[in-house]
Amino acid sequence: MINNPKFLIGMLTLFLVSLVACNPSDESSAILDNQSEKNNSAQNTNDDASLVDNKDASSNGKTDKENDETDEKAETPSNNPDKENSASLKEVYLQKLNETKTEMDKLRDNPEDSSTYALKNVESERFDVWDEMLNEVYGILEEQLPANMMGQLRQEQRDWIENRDNTAKEASIKYAGGTMEQLEYVAVMNHLTEERTFELVREYMK
Structure with missing residues (x-):
């Protein structure tokens, strides 16, 4: 029976069919395994990339915040004396003279009493103020x-x-x-000194 050629051919055919049937399954399994490994690797890579992106995003967020703070500081006016440069020395002194004039006019219009002696005291005080102001302006012009x-x-x-x-x-x-x-003498002196002080500031001061 074993020496029967038909039997041997049949057995060999069966063996080959079985062998062929088994190999694709192994290859499929291998392919599936490889595909699984690739998917896992890709997933890990994506996870790593996500972590890097998140880290970069966090870093960029911090940098943006710092930039915003820097911009805010840049926009904040500094407490620099040059800021007062917006008003020239001439403008500052014209305002100062106007304020002085207002005070001196109030002083003249509200003496202690109407006596000549009280009026003379007021004019003497006014003269001291305007004479001092004139000398101050003159000193600045010298510089x-x-x-x-x-x-x-x-x-x-x-x-x-x-x-x-x-x-x-x-x-x-x-x-x-x-x-x-x-x-009268002191009153006229006051009037002319006040006028001259304004004149010096307007015509000569920068």
Whole structure:
């Protein structure tokens, strides 16, 4: 029976069929295993990429916040004295003179009483204030103006002082010998000194 060729061929055919039937299954299994490994690897890679992206996003968020803070600081005006540069020294002094004028006018309009003595005290006080203000402005101009221009102003100021004193003297003569003589003299001095202080600031100060 074993020597029967038909039997041997049949057995061999069966063996080959069985062998062929088993091999595709193994290859499929191998392919599935490989595909699974690739999927796992891809998943791990995606997870890693996600972690990196999240880390970068977190880092970028921090950087953006820092940038925002930097921008805010850049937009915040600094407490720099140069900020006061928005108003020139000339504008500052014109405001100062106007405030002084308001105070001095109130002082003149509200004396302690109406006596000549009280009025003279008010005018004397006003003169001290305006004379001091004039000297302050003049001192600033000495620092601001070039030497040749300051030389001209110095001579102009000497002429002005002489003219002021003469004008005040002439105005007071009509009250010569009376109690109003000195009051008129100081009142005119005040008026001219106030005008000159404003004039120096407007025409010469920067």
